[in-house]
Amino acid sequence: MMLRALVFVGLLASSLLQAAGNCPGHGSPGSMLVSVEWLQTHAKDPGLVVVGVGPRAEFDKGHIPGSVSLELAAISAKGAALTLELPPMAELADTFAALGVSNSSRVVLYSVANSVQSATRVFLTLDAMGLGKNTALLDGGLAAWTGAGRQTTTDVSAVRRGTVEPCAQTDIIVDAAYVSGNLRRAGIDIVDARLPAFYTGEQIPNNQRAGHVPGAVNLPFSSMFDGKGLLKSTDELKGMLSAAGVKTGDRIVSYCHIGQQATVVYFVAQYLGFEARLYDGSWQDWSARSELPTEVSKKP
Secondary structure: OOOHHHHHHHHHHOOOOOOHHHOOOOOOHHHHEEOHHHHHHHOOOOOEEEEEEOOHHHHHHOEOOOOEEEOHHHHOOOOOOOOOOOOOHHHHHHHHHHOOOOOOOEEEEEEOOOOHHHHHHHHHHHHHOOOHHHEEEEOOHHHHHHHOOOOOEOOOOOOOOOOOOOOOOHHHEEOHHHHHOOOOOOOEEEEEOOOHHHHHOOOOOOOOOOOEOOOOEEOOHHHHEOOOOOEOOHHHHHHHHHHOOOOOOOEEEEEOOOOOOHHHHHHHHHHOOOEEEEEOOHHHHHOOOOOOOOEOOOOO
């Protein structure tokens, strides 16, 4: 991805970074997803930080009591060539510390605007910082919270600043060169998380080429949730991946339009125990590179 390598070279030199070998690793199925009931029970736990992701205006309309607000712009590089580029780790550390997050915190994410991909984008960011092991998604988000009869509030909670020392896990984010070098390679599955019309080429994003990365399979991010917005069962999700040709032990590399929807696939892949990567530049990057091939099809 454009600028990614340069960014992380700087990150590794930062005094804020721990040695990569000491990173705590990624989350596990038992820790990555929490229910409304769990959150209600653990709401007062020391070290718990609940983050409502999305526009501040939506957060202010009503949010889970005790949660703090985070907009994606706050964790995106300003003036970057591509949308949603990660800023330097030191900047991310400051942003999350201001929310009350520390390395030992248990972080629970939810979307304030019915946009689960915003919450999973934050999960990806924290994972890149080495904090993914202690980060979870609230299953069903704010809708599940209110649907269960829980109250929301417009009160803004006082925040005690945390201390974050990132441990950059650069391997989870890949660029166009990585993807192009692994097309149709056994054991590496490229997954397009966009809606089928974009994958087939029937619908063309603004100023971009039609179609998808050659050999990629289509697993729309929205298909991974049931009608209530809850994540489908592990058996259902594994069945979806298997039907798409993903085998146990494969590495899943996901992409979408700008690196947001694909973080849902990234999250699900990790949740199911797969090794996951994100092509963060996604179609906005691939499509802009005229030397790279594209593929169109009549169906996913």
